[in-house]
Amino acid sequence: xNWYTFTSKxxxxxxxxxxxxxxxxxxxxxxxxxxxxxEPYTTEYTSVVQVSENDWRTxxxxxxxxxxxxxxxxxxxxxxxxxxxxEAL
Amino acid sequence: MLNQxxxxxxxxxxxxxxxxxxxxxxxxSDASTFTFSSGTRVSEWRDKSGNAxxxxxxxxxxxxxxxxxxxxxxxxxxxxxxxxxxxxxxxYNWANSAFTMLCVVRPMTGEYTxxxxxxxxxxxxxxxxxxxxxxxxxxxxxxxTASSNLTLAQNTTGQITYKSAGVSSGSVTVQIYKSKVxxxxxxxxxxxxxxxxxxxxxxxSDQAPGIFDNYGSGGYLCELxxxxxxxxxxxxxxxxxxxxxxxxx
Numbered sequence: 001x002n003w004y005t006f007t008s009k010x011x012x013x014x015x016x017x018x019x020x021x022x023x024x025x026x027x028x029x030x031x032x033x034x035x036x037x038x039e040p041y042t043t044e045y046t047s048v049v050q051v052s053e054n055d056w057r058t059x060x061x062x063x064x065x066x067x068x069x070x071x072x073x074x075x076x077x078x079x080x081x082x083x084x085x086x087e088a089l
Numbered sequence: 090m091l092n093q094x095x096x097x098x099x100x101x102x103x104x105x106x107x108x109x110x111x112x113x114x115x116x117x118s119d120a121s122t123f124t125f126s127s128g129t130r131v132s133e134w135r136d137k138s139g140n141a142x143x144x145x146x147x148x149x150x151x152x153x154x155x156x157x158x159x160x161x162x163x164x165x166x167x168x169x170x171x172x173x174x175x176x177x178x179x180x181y182n183w184a185n186s187a188f189t190m191l192c193v194v195r196p197m198t199g200e201y202t203x204x205x206x207x208x209x210x211x212x213x214x215x216x217x218x219x220x221x222x223x224x225x226x227x228x229x230x231x232x233x234t235a236s237s238n239l240t241l242a243q244n245t246t247g248q249i250t251y252k253s254a255g256v257s258s259g260s261v262t263v264q265i266y267k268s269k270v271x272x273x274x275x276x277x278x279x280x281x282x283x284x285x286x287x288x289x290x291x292x293x294s295d296q297a298p299g300i301f302d303n304y305g306s307g308g309y310l311c312e313l314x315x316x317x318x319x320x321x322x323x324x325x326x327x328x329x330x331x332x333x334x335x336x337x338x
Contacts, residue, residue, distance in 0.1 A: 044148040082235075086278070
């Protein structure tokens with residue numbers, strides 16, 4: 001799996017919808033023997049995250065990402081603070 | 090009173106089933122509780138408590154993989170190194186009243202590992218902090234972590250229990266146990282929100298696809314039970330004994 005970048009959500013949607021059609025989404029729900037059971041739960045292949053105004057990133061198998069611009073996993077700041085036993089309330 | 094029955098697992102070993110009355114029960118060894126999208130990728134993990142609090146994941150790249158093995162039983166693998174796997178239930182608020190959460194896990198990668206959480210910054214998460222061997226802790230997601238004196242090393246399977254009166258007026262105090270041994274003191278956090286969303290394998294879905302502010306659970310989840318009360322020591326030990334024996338902890 002690799003990360004890829006799009007300049008807009010619309011561009012991602014266009015690629016993603018075409019890929020889902022090609023792959024036959026929604027995927028059927030199957031049991032461990034491969035028998036189809038119930039309604040399809042798997043409706044999306046991947047999803048997208050906005051990093052900046054013109055930077056929308058997604059993760060995909062390289063075989064489905066021909067022509068896309070390779071990118072990196074987004075990094076978001078985290079404000080987490082570790083307390084020894086408890087936070088001062 | 091306890092409602093104890095026998096359960097036979099894949100290894101042929103007979104162990105007592107956990108006590109009745111769970112609010113959520115996810116058992117990775119029970120193939121009948123899984124639906125897949127392909128192979129071993131899990132699209133639904135059904136709740137065995139009878140409360141239908143099933144965990145689902147509709148996006149292929151975020152679906153966990155029932156490909157792991159622990160003590161001869163199938164376990165569910167959550168990846169965190171690139172794509173991150175997680176599952177959610179959007180109708181169950183386990184944090185706003187008393188709870189006892191008991192699980193068997195094997196952390197492998199990731200930081201601020203979540204065994205059971207709600208979804209998003211400011212909500213409660215039961216898991217570990219960012220270090221290895223990781224300290225068993227609770228977190229207000231993305232904001233603060235309160236740590237016990239107990240640790241669970243990377244690539245080590247452990248039975249962990251979190252017991253609490255629940256979030257009240259934004260605060261929570263939790264007693265943590267590892268293989269029946271209590272932490273030296275409780276851990277406490279304030280300024281918490283609660284919601285009817287339950288997550289396993291991660292802590293935030295708002296930064297999809299499963300980025301969780303770059304933190305999440307990498308490793309195996311073998312079994313997880315939540316009881317909607319603070320179990321007595323006798324009842325807690327009974328469930329812990331069941332989990333420890335079954336998963337070879």
